[in-house]
Amino acid sequence: xxxxxxxxxxxxxxxxxxxxxxxxxxxxxxxxxxxxxxxxxxxxxxxxxxxxxxxxxxxxxxxxxxxxxxxxxxxxxxxxxxxxxxxxxxxxxxxxxxxxxxxxxxxxxxxxxxxxxxxxxxxxxxxxxxxxxxxxxx
Numbered sequence: 001x002x003x004x005x006x007x008x009x010x011x012x013x014x015x016x017x018x019x020x021x022x023x024x025x026x027x028x029x030x031x032x033x034x035x036x037x038x039x040x041x042x043x044x045x046x047x048x049x050x051x052x053x054x055x056x057x058x059x060x061x062x063x064x065x066x067x068x069x070x071x072x073x074x075x076x077x078x079x080x081x082x083x084x085x086x087x088x089x090x091x092x093x094x095x096x097x098x099x100x101x102x103x104x105x106x107x108x109x110x111x112x113x114x115x116x117x118x119x120x121x122x123x124x125x126x127x128x129x130x131x132x133x134x135x136x137x138x
Contacts (some may be wrong), residue, residue, distance in 0.1 A: 034042040038051040058064060089108050094103060 034044045038049040
């Protein structure tokens with residue numbers, strides 16, 4: 001049975017998810033828009049017309065092409081290695097029932113948690129700096 005509190009909870013959850021997706025994708029869309037701006041260097045705030053010149057200039061940048069090639073070489077090594085290590089770790093965690101499983105899980109998951117922790121600490125630091133300089137109010 002669906003109650004009104006369930007509908008309200010679902011509505012709030014949908015609003016939250018929508019706001020989260022906007023938070024994640026608006027910066028990407030702004031950067032994409034900057035690529036079509038005629039301003040030199042590309043900018044979102046100073047719009048001077050639509051152009052494709054930045055994309056044509058990519059072909060002439062030898063350094064960028066070399067970097068792209070290096071990125072694909074790294075991907076060719078890292079992705080298969082990550083799949084093998086991840087699969088073996090998943091098999092170990094699901095097959096073994098021991099006290100060490102909890103610690104092994106923590107070690108395996110910690111690299112995924114680190115960026116979020118660093119982002120949180122950085123956000124706290126920036127907010128504290130802005131509060132100290134009285135650029136934002138409490």
